[in-house]
Amino acid sequence: MxxxxxxxxxxxxxxxxxxxxxxxxxxxxxxxxxxxxxxxxxxxxxxxxxxxxxxxxxxxxxxxxxxxxxxxxxxxxxxxxxxxxxxxxxxxxxxxxxxxxxxxxxxxxxxxxxxxxxxxxxxxxxxxxxxxxxxxxxxxxFKKPKDNELPAFIIEHSSSRNFKMDDKAVQVLAEYVGNDLSRLANEIDKVLINTDPGQTITAELVMAHVGISKEYNIFELQKALIRKDRLQVAKIINYFQANTKKNPVIPMVAFLYSFFSKVLIASAAPDKSDSGIATFLNINRYFAGDYSVTLKNYSSSQIMATLSLLKQTDLKLKGVDAGDASEGEILRELVLRMML
Missing domain, CATH: 3.40.50.300 (P-loop containing nucleotide triphosphate hydrolases)
Structure with missing residues (x-):
């Protein structure tokens, strides 16, 4: 608090x-x-x-x-x-x-x-x-909290209601909801209401109760992108294109931009191990793995190019030079260019 x-x-x-x-x-x-x-x-x-x-x-x-x-x-x-x-x-x-x-x-x-x-x-x-x-x-x-302060808020909010949440569940909530604490508290409460007392809250429970598809969600897309898993990226994008109302693209682009911005910061870490990145970014070591994997698969120039692509895509989604392309088509073009 x-x-x-x-x-x-x-x-x-x-x-x-x-x-x-x-x-x-x-x-x-x-x-x-x-x-x-x-x-x-x-x-x-x-x-x-x-x-x-x-x-x-x-x-x-x-x-x-x-x-x-x-x-x-x-x-x-x-x-x-x-x-x-x-x-x-x-x-x-x-x-x-x-x-x-x-x-x-x-x-x-x-x-x-x-x-x-x-x-x-x-x-x-x-x-x-x-x-x-x-x-x-x-x-x-009261200022908006920093991203690295969100896990502590989630854990404290859950603990105050006598529930325990595992690390992956905390990560899902922090990354999916972001730093709007009122919305974050509401989403946590939504999960707690549907959880038996004494039951540890997992990422699967969080996804089930806050409306995230277990297989096709922004976290799985991020994971596939940082591994450059083209087949999995294609599956997720196909799902998103067929369900754009449930999966609006602008928040996804903002999510990916936030992640790759932190990757760029992590690229300056003297120690690129999980523990080194965790210390450098002031985050839980559990969350550092995605950054170290990305740094192995993306060069500094590729990270910069990705951030530029994400900015361009955000403008397109807001009507700048978008032409007749749908949200789904704009998202597909983005990830294809990111995978080059």
Whole structure:
């Protein structure tokens, strides 16, 4: 778990509250996690009716929010005001709105928990309001995790629900879903719901429950490409061409581009063994095998050419110089040129 999120949640669970919480950044998973905890756990059900307010930024001005925040609780020790999508507050970008919020943050009502969920971006640190927010005890900025941080998230999320996931299953989820933690958590939960307690979660279980064909999927295509197994590549491409609705090509190209970008980085590793590459890329040794195999089968110039092909293909799929070719035909042309 993100250290900032853990710190805030630990204090909340210990009932140590602050009057203002600003949750911001690209990664919305932790913003939702913290705001949901506050929404469901700070007040009792009987207290919520008069003392908990949830609004959306697009529907309110700063003054509307502060009217709620400055009230005193009724028959309760405190009140909670949660602003979801706070980046859309109607006058937040205006000088008057920013000044009102700044004044409140500097002198908040102690009996109110004001929670601002500023999604996908951060307050401007060049402005006075942004600078003040950075100084708050409970201000947290959440960035998108790096690829090498995803396995730890998957393992922790599964373990917190008393399930164990094997290394291959972790790899499949990390590579198939990517670094959207909200989607990743949902896909993990989808697998867990369909798994018996105590059962180790395998890659086969993951594929079955997140909708990945066991034989014909992006992982098998990647494996066939790095081995230059033309027959297997042809089988997988035939399957994809016949099922393009279930297997959209743009995400596949992005997946392969991400992989070959890391291969290019790995080519600079002084030690090209699995353990050497794992150390160089800061990844689990289990995942390093594909990189070492690729480096044996692709020269540096071929890796660069592959990345260029993938960029060109991405543009074609988005309508640039595509002609009348279908997604499936564009994908077939890509892999044939990669195998040359």
């Amino acid at each position: 993100d250290s900032g999120a853990k710190k805030i949640l630990d204090k909340l669970k210990s009932r140590k509250y602050e009057p203002v919480y600003v949750l911001q950044g690209e990664e919305t998973y932790y913003i939702d996690l913290i705001s949901n905890y506050i929404e469901h756990n700070i007040l009792s059900d009987s207290e919520k009716g008069f003392n908990q307010v949830i609004v959306y930024g697009k529907d309110v001005t700063v003054n509307n929010i502060l009217t709620h925040a400055r009230r005193f609780p009724m028959m309760a020790e405190r009140q909670v005001v949660i602003v979801k999508e706070a980046q859309d507050i109607l006058d937040l970008q205006k000088e008057t709105g920013a000044k009102q919020l700044l004044d409140y943050i500097q002198k908040p009502v102690p009996s109110t928990l004001l929670v601002l969920c500023h999604m996908h971006k951060t307050f401007d640190k060049r402005k006075e309001l942004g600078k003040k927010i950075e100084q708050l005890t409970e201000a947290a900025t």
